[in-house]
Amino acid sequence: MRKDSRLSRMLHVLIHMDQLDAPATSEKIAKMLNTNPVVVRRTMAGLRDKGYVTSVKGHGGGWSLAMALSDITLLDIHNAMGDSSVFTIGLSDEHTSCPIEIAVNQAISDVLIEAEALLLERFRDVTLDKLAVGFADYPLNQQTSSGE
Amino acid sequence: MRKDSRLSRMLHVLIHMDQLDAPATSEKIAKMLNTNPVVVRRTMAGLRDKGYVTSVKGHGGGWSLAMALSDITLLDIHNAMGDSSVFTIGLSDEHTSCPIEIAVNQAISDVLIEAEALLLERFRDVTLDKLAVGFADYPLNQQTSSGE
DNA sequence: TTTCATGTAACTTATGATGTTTCATAAATA
DNA sequence: TATTTATGAAACATCATAAGTTACATGAAA
Numbered sequence: 001m002r003k004d005s006r007l008s009r010m011l012h013v014l015i016h017m018d019q020l021d022a023p024a025t026s027e028k029i030a031k032m033l034n035t036n037p038v039v040v041r042r043t044m045a046g047l048r049d050k051g052y053v054t055s056v057k058g059h060g061g062g063w064s065l066a067m068a069l070s071d072i073t074l075l076d077i078h079n080a081m082g083d084s085s086v087f088t089i090g091l092s093d094e095h096t097s098c099p100i101e102i103a104v105n106q107a108i109s110d111v112l113i114e115a116e117a118l119l120l121e122r123f124r125d126v127t128l129d130k131l132a133v134g135f136a137d138y139p140l141n142q143q144t145s146s147g148e
Numbered sequence: 149m150r151k152d153s154r155l156s157r158m159l160h161v162l163i164h165m166d167q168l169d170a171p172a173t174s175e176k177i178a179k180m181l182n183t184n185p186v187v188v189r190r191t192m193a194g195l196r197d198k199g200y201v202t203s204v205k206g207h208g209g210g211w212s213l214a215m216a217l218s219d220i221t222l223l224d225i226h227n228a229m230g231d232s233s234v235f236t237i238g239l240s241d242e243h244t245s246c247p248i249e250i251a252v253n254q255a256i257s258d259v260l261i262e263a264e265a266l267l268l269e270r271f272r273d274v275t276l277d278k279l280a281v282g283f284a285d286y287p288l289n290q291q292t293s294s295g296e
Numbered sequence: 297t298t299t300c301a302t303g304t305a306a307c308t309t310a311t312g313a314t315g316t317t318t319c320a321t322a323a324a325t326a
Numbered sequence: 327t328a329t330t331t332a333t334g335a336a337a338c339a340t341c342a343t344a345a346g347t348t349a350c351a352t353g354a355a356a
Contacts, residue, residue, distance in 0.1 A: 002238075002312070002313055002314080002341070002342045002343075003233070003235075003236065003237065003238020003239075003313085003342095004236050004237055004238055004312085004313065005238045005239060005240045005313085005314090006313080006314095007237055007256065008237075008238070008239045008240040008249075008252055008253055008256055009240045011252040011255075011256075012240060012246070012248055012249045012252050015248045015252070016248060023332095025331085025332065025333090026332080026333070027332085033240070034241060035314080035315075036314080036315055036316065037333095038315075038316070038317085038334095038335090039313095039314065039315065039316095041333065041334070041335085042314095042334095042335090045333095045334085045335095055332090055333060055334090056322095056323080056332080056333080057321075057322045057323055057331085057332055057333045057334085058321095058322055058323030058324055058330090058331060058332050058333080059323060059324035059325065059330070059331050059332070060323085060324065060331080060332085061322090061323070061324090061331075061332045061333065062332070062333085063333095074255065074256070074259075084236055084312085084313090085151070085236060086235060086236060086237060087151075087234060087235060087236065088151065088152050088232055088233060088234060088235065088236055088343095088344095089151070089152055089155055089156075089234060090151020090152055090153045090156070090344095091151075091153060091156045092153045092156040092157045092160060092181070093182060098160070100160055100163050100164060100279070100280065101156075101160045103279045103280075104156055104159040104160050104163070104279055105156055107159075107222065107274055107278075107279055108155065108156055108159075108222070110270075111222075111267055111270040111271060111274075112267070114266065114267075114270065115263045115264070115266050115267040115270070116263070118262065118263050118266050119259055119260070119262075119263040122258075122259040122262060122263070123259060126255055126259075130255075131248070131251045131252055131255055132248065132251075150310065150311045150312075150343070150344050150345075151311095151344080152343090152344065152345095153344085153345090154344080154345095171301095173300085173301065173302090174301075174302070175301085183345080183346075184345080184346055184347065185301095185302090186303095186304090186346080186347070186348085187344095187345060187346065187347090189302065189303070189304085190303095190304090190345095193302095193303085203301090203302060203303090204301080204302080204354080205300085205301055205302045205303085205352075205353045205354055205355095206299090206300060206301055206302080206352095206353055206354030206355055207299070207300050207301070207354060207355035207356065208300085208301085208354085208355065208356095209300075209301050209302065209353090209354070209355085210301070210302085211302095232343085232344090236312095236313095
């Protein structure tokens with residue numbers, strides 16, 4: 001089952017964008033992520049729809065952060081990535097009348113719900129500025145101007 | 149991303165098998181699960197390798213439980229299903245040297261590890277006999293598809 | 297030896313993330 | 327206005343994996 005790396009990629013991009021003065025083009029971002037500009041637009045579109053970034057067409061255009069990293073959580077970006085379920089585990093035929101199958105699915109579902117709740121709670125606790133902190137000794141991060 | 153329903157299916161089967169006197173053939177199990185006998189053999193093989201079920205070829209053969217339901221946990225069966233990761237979420241390029249990407253992946257990984265640990269802990273707490281309680285009399289032959 | 301059942305290889309299908317090509321559209325600039 | 331630079335979006339290909347299918351070999355019982 002192919003992994004969904006969009007969350008990781010977008011967090012990475014957003015933190016880098018915070019260090020830039022000008023908008024970053026899809027082309028530039030794509031090179032940073034070793035991927036394709038169209039994939040970047042497709043994924044960034046979800047973040048734009050939720051107001052985390054803005055896009056500008058034409059000359060000098062590109063993508064910009066729309067708010068401070070400290071105002072964005074892992075959960076925000078996770079949610080912006082859309083409907084995809086967190087687990088590879090699924091239930092069997094959910095329209096069954098077999099009480100055993102119902103009990104089995106209920107038991108699995110209970111655990112998945114609890115584990116996902118924990119995951120989302122942890123995601124909500126992490127703002128993006130926390131991920132950028134700790135690298136203040138790296139040249140690229142020394143000129144960080146926002147928040148702090 | 150297609151869901152992995154093997155855990156649910158196998159739990160369902162094992163509990164039913166506990167109610168049978170004779171071995172259950174792959175054909176019979178397949179009808180119960182609305183699937184194919186080869187899929188059943190393929191999945192049951194993992195359980196046989198771990199000692200939870202036995203298989204017998206030829207006349208009167210089939211699949212049998214090798215131990216009591218009370219000695220098998222959700223975690224046992226989950227582990228027997230193999231390598232598959234629990235989450236659809238993945239990390240981006242893990243051989244990067246970018247400190248931001250490393251920090252992002254570390255943050256996500258921390259959460260996934262914690263959530264998976266909770267999930268496995270809960271799975272370990274549930275023995276299969278707990279799921280069968282109250283349904284001991286439900287006849288297996290009511291499980292087959294009503295169509296056809 | 298015939299029948300019934302598992303064992304297994306090989307192939308197909310389904311699904312969703314990812315990658316690619318192509319063109320339309322909008323904005324800055326000469 | 328024409329050109330350049332960028333996003334927007336449609337259409338299609340690729341990749342990975344669970345699931346489904348076909349075909350045949352193997353082994354055990356009657």
